[in-house]
Amino acid sequence: MELIPGLPDELARECLSRVPYELFSSVGSICRGWKAEIESPDFFSQRRSAGKSQVLVVLAQARPNPAVRSGSMKHMLPPVCLLTVFEPLSGRWTNLPPPPGCSDGLPRFCRLAAVGMELVVVGGLDPVTWDASKAVYIYSFLSGEWRRGEDMPGRARLFFGCASDGERTLFVAGGHDTDKNALRSVSAYDVRGDRWVPVPDMAVERDECSAAFRGGEFVVVSGYTTEAQGKFERSVEAFDVATWSWRPVVENVLEADTSPRACVYGGAGEDTLYALRKSGGDVAALSGSAWRSLARLPADVTSRNHVQRWCERLVVFGWGSEERPDGAVFVLDLCSGTWSKMEVPEGFTGIVMEGCVLEI
Template sequence: MAQLIPSLPNDIATECLRRLPFQHFPAATLACEDWKLEIESPEFFQGRKVAGYSQPTIVMALARVGEETGGSSQKNVRRPTYRLAFCDLKTGTWGELQPIPEFSKGLPMFCRLAVAGLNLVVIGGWDPETCRVSNAVFIYSFVSATWRRGADMPGAKRSLFGCASDINGNKVYVAGGHDEEKNALTSVLGYDVAKDDWIKLPDMARERDECNAVFHSGKIHVIGGYSTEAQGVFDASSEAFDLGEWRWVQMQENFLGTNMSARTCVADVTGRFCICQGSEVMVAYEDADWRRVAELPVDMGGVPACVMMGRNKLLVIGSGKSDDPHMFYELDLESCTWTKLEAPKQHSGHVQSICFLEI
């Protein structure tokens, strides 16, 4: 390889590139072909992480504050307009990603976000203007700051499905949801982002509309949801699919402990589950009972979103009332202490979906 920076050894030049904020990667990859090859290599980001230069970042489908739209199919209904926002947790920098070209006026409502390596995957949702269900897939590269269209989700157009990515960030899985006739689904799909290819997994044992999906220890855990007949009466059960054995291996009838939405249920790399239940944060391991670890902050009533940030940090987003600005609180699961993450007013809207990555 030629010298990355003239008159500098390549190890020092690589060290300089590793220190770049990710917002400058697109310009750096365009400036020099050798820089592009270096930055796009897996070793570059592994070295960046080991050296402590990676940027822990949250990405959200976030409602614009004070901006609502009325779709053509329901002219009297005012709906929030969503866009993709991010926060670099290391520097406290907030910003927006460029819009999806096909949805320049707002993200699809109820779309799901997932992380695949250094890519953000946006799946499904409702067209913000027509409310038509979409099976479209879009992939955003944090290296090039560009969008590309992925292969559509196969099968029935589904809404309100669970979504999770594997620990290596190679594949994204969707489970359950409902079709256009409001029939709850048992089907599960896997998407290989690099190959742009979908596969069908064996069906779940139960229909699960509005379920949640989390990944850990080589298993896809599909939690909660409800059947077609139940229509909004949530199930407390969960089932797990072992990718190595390629079969459903576990059904827990009362995993949640009570019939409730599982939308705030998340898991860390150790297999610890966390969920917001009423005014409390609860944790449990796969085969253990839930236990309380903290009370939610007093000014936070409803909690629309949670995300694990590494091993011991839980980010909770919510508000006192539905119309109040949304707040961001980080819970240290070791010390059980809260830290408020200050957000600008323009980033205090409703969070529809959220994910975490280290860039």
């Protein structure tokens, strides 16, 4: 059966490849052939090769609580954490619907990861009870629907590192338990199979670490031990998925004043670590054993910041305080070293607490 009556399937696929991601759920509901087509990995390969793919930066963003508009509650209610989609190529900002049961906002300090065409939201603090959550929520950009995943195993953890291989598996590492004990433990979540599997412990405790996945390895950056609260390690350790084992810890990777939350690794096949440096006021890159400065940070990028990487660009979010979240978003072209300022529409100002990148 033809995908579009009267057209060769090759031309029909070209037409479907031009559909924006927010219409995928509608396209999939029209007929089984179209649904099968947009769910095929070949479909997304064709979108990328044709230059029709869309880069999405998904953010967990603290926004003013809608209830404060009443006036009397202005200084009593904390911000709510909502999901924002920023498309850096078009400058478009949109909202994602909240997960089921999260009408009061996302769990604060939850972690986000992109796995295939899905967004995974993991853990955080319940915005009503402030209890640590082990919940896992998965949003499909194909169906436009949420589903619950299996809860994280063991005791609840907070401020852990989280990253995925981009295809099927998500890893969580470190953080601290509800008694503020820093953790060495690690788990892996098979998103398609909806099951958690144990992973060998890291060599050291790593609270408030960050994480990335590159070259077949789950990499955990910095963090601190229970006995050294707030004194961040400068080390990195990597878990080799093929051998299911940790490589030796690499010491003195980060500079002393660099926060792990202001670091991001390069894309597929790239071993470069990028960091927003406080002392230098710049963006720097580590390739091999030496850091080199790439560009000065714009003046609007404050100490509260977030960075993501896609293609040959870094997108940097700089914000003020929760009381005055009037920051800015800048994109750094890594080839030319030049910055572009992105407009932030009214209603989308707010501190970026977490983020991830998808290419659909």
